[in-house]
Amino acid sequence: MTTSRRKFLTSISMLAASSAMPIHAFDFGKSKKLKVALVGTGIRGITFWGKRLVDEYSDILEFVGLADINPGRLEHGKKYIGASCPTFSNFEEMVKTSKPDLIIVTTKDSTHHEFIIKGLEMGCDVLTEKPLTTDETKCRGILEAEKKSGKNLIVGFNYRWSPYATKIKELLASGSIGEITSVDFHWYLNTYHGASYFRRWHGLVESGGSLWVHKSTHHFDLLNWWIDSEPSEVFAYGDLEFYGKNGPFRGKNCRDCEHTANCDFYWDINKDKFLKALYVDHEKHDGYIRDNCLFREEIDIYDKMSAQIKYANNVVVNYSLTTYSPFEGWRVSFNGTEGRIEAWLDIPYNKNVAVDQAAMHAKEMEQAEDQEFHIEPIIVHKLWKDYYTVDVKTEKSGHGGGDGRLQDKIFRDTQSVDPYGRSAGSRDGAMSCLIGIAARNSIESGKAIKIESLTDLKPKIKRS
Missing domain, CATH: 3.30.360.10 (Dihydrodipicolinate Reductase; domain 2)
Known part of the structure; x- marks a missing residue:
């Protein structure tokens, strides 16, 4: 184990163990860059936990893998972040192949537990976006996994x-x-x-x-x-x-709706070049619609x-x-x-x-x-x-x-x-x-x- 890796494990353990005492942040050392893998290339993933890390901390860390279920959004995210690492549709394959020190989880909230638990079990420390998870059963699973793994979990409360x-x-x-x-x-x-x-x-x-x-x-x-x-x-x-169902009318989505002239909430996502390139251009891969009707019955x-x-x-x-x-x-x-x-x-x-x-x-x-x-x-x-x-x-x-x-x-x-x-x-x-x-x-x-x-x-x- 390298000196920098040992320092990293010691400091991350201190950070996750208790936030109630003065704590040093990670100390990665200078001999080796921290290897980071990101799962979830939506807006928060590619901006705050992606591009910003590359722009501000490339001297001390490097991306070794990006994963997402949407191949179009994954490749777009890689370009936006400015990373030169491999991309993966399978999370476990990414971890086995890239061997990251730290996994950052920015997927849909209901799936946080899957990647947190698997990452800990595969021997990695994990940083997750808030919220930690969405129900008590998943929360118990995460806490137990951290305890068994000997690894550590950080939540990105800003x-x-x-x-x-x-x-x-x-x-x-x-x-x-x-x-x-x-x-x-x-x-x-x-x-x-x-x-x-x-x-x-x-x-x-x-x-x-x-x-x-x-x-x-x-x-x-x-x-x-x-x-x-x-x-x-x-x-x-x-x-x-x-x-939801309380709305006076509803349509398929804002781009395909007959009520645009009468709806105070009409929003043209195609006018936002960033969101169009990230979501609209790749919705064909997984069916995720970013501009759904906010009066749809399923809410x-x-x-x-x-x-x-x-x-x-x-x-x-x-x-x-x-x-x-x-x-x-x-x-x-x-x-x-x-x-x-x-x-x-x-x-x-x-x-x-x-x-x-x-x-x-x-x-x-x-x-x-x-x-x-x-x-x-x-x-x-x-x-x-x-x-x-x-x-x-x-x-x-x-x-x-x-x-x-x-x-x-x-x-x-x-x-x-x-x-x-x-x-x-x-x-x-x-x-x-x-x-x-x-x-x-x-x-x-x-x-x-x-x-x-x-x-x-x-x-x-x-x-x-």
Whole structure:
């Protein structure tokens, strides 16, 4: 075993073992590049975990294999990434042939477990996009596979790494409002971003586990990290009242629909050269339609969601997700024994500015380094005293600046200690998706769901 490989295994083990202590990122050494294989060449795979790695870290890593079930998208993805490695339609063949050190999983959510488990069993460390998985059975399988394999799993939570989210963590950890007692957290998806989920495979529970899992896992991970505890019980409500069968009309897809003149949600994917080249040009291979009608009958996920989450340390959270808001943004408020913190992003009327909602979402998703910065406030109220404002320098691109910071910690910043514990392992991935899974089960059963009833994990009162 080479020195660089030994360092890699040691550091990745530290990272995955616990995110509650200061952790060094991977230390690959300089004598040998890290061998990376990617499975899933959709948009997140070829951009953030593909091209960006080639552009930013080619001196320390190299792609040795790409895999996907769609041969057209696979070859297009290889060119877009700028990789010179072989491509494979069979995942196991790729692993056996290319012998990667690290496998990155960016497939459909419902298949994450297949590649995570197989990768671990075949002797590789694995990094997966969120969510970890879509139901409790798959979650148990992943946790058991990691334990048996002796290998390690990392979950790519990026929101923790944004400067704004980090400042909230810093204020809470410093005791600025004493002990946290309750939290209100509300996320609003606009009719550009929110609607997009209902066009895609995310609109089916069997594929994405519902937005309780695919989208809200981001938010639940932030809550677990901010509160520094783990969830113990969830009760939830949800319904499908806007999209799906509730629509006034429906068509085959946006390109082939007789209602384009009357539909406020009409979207011409062919005008987006990137998406056309990635999806439309290759849909003949697997039948995946990227611009499906968001009023189609088969949609079975919720479009309005509300949950109450009780934590092991007795903090109570009120959470909601709206998928058809006029604007995109979020609010969070923390009540404590010594005060209250209020924070928000992208609430347009708070700044009295007009916002192009479509352009805002595109900006968040782009990977180019943001040269435009904004100052966003966090309000800290103290009992018996006046409030004060904490101004935070923020970015818009790359999920609020979180994307680049996450990858720098994983692949470049090998020596510094992170005082905020932002690196996420399998337990973090499980505890975030299990809240969404519990919420979904609660709606179906009408009962509160204990987190420890879903897996062998027992919620910790304190993460750190």
